[in-house]
Amino acid sequence: MKIYEAMKGDYGNAGSLITAQYGPHWRMLRRLSTIKFFVTSRLDAMRGVHNRCIDMMVQFVEDVGAGGTKSVDVGRFFFLMAFNLIGSLMFSKDLLDPKSERGAKFFYHVGKVMEFTRKPNVADFLPLLRWLDPQGLRRKT
Numbered sequence: 001m002k003i004y005e006a007m008k009g010d011y012g013n014a015g016s017l018i019t020a021q022y023g024p025h026w027r028m029l030r031r032l033s034t035i036k037f038f039v040t041s042r043l044d045a046m047r048g049v050h051n052r053c054i055d056m057m058v059q060f061v062e063d064v065g066a067g068g069t070k071s072v073d074v075g076r077f078f079f080l081m082a083f084n085l086i087g088s089l090m091f092s093k094d095l096l097d098p099k100s101e102r103g104a105k106f107f108y109h110v111g112k113v114m115e116f117t118r119k120p121n122v123a124d125f126l127p128l129l130r131w132l133d134p135q136g137l138r139r140k141t
Helices: 024-037 040-045 047-064 074-091 101-118
Strands: none
Touching: 040 047, 047 074, 074 101
């Protein structure tokens, strides 16, 4: 899988299963994930937590749309629900509250990274320009 320069940022990408380059380190992260986090018994044990996260998301959407006059950004709630599901699986706790300012900031910044990732980047096509970052996309992320 191709990892775009905008996804890497300045630091922290080597510790991520998503953005790490394929090799021994990536294989170790993958093995750790499949052995510790994504085994059937652990996923089955978390079924109640999954249902609670889904119920909370539905409740948040209902609360926001209760007046019937505002539009509801359902994608934001799905993202936060998925993030909390992963957090519950790995850390046994919700990481973000959709009502909190911290959750809103996190969602905003992830959206910006996705925006930068969608833009065509010259450095992705011409590796010699990676260190220059001619469009500044990696620097911005």
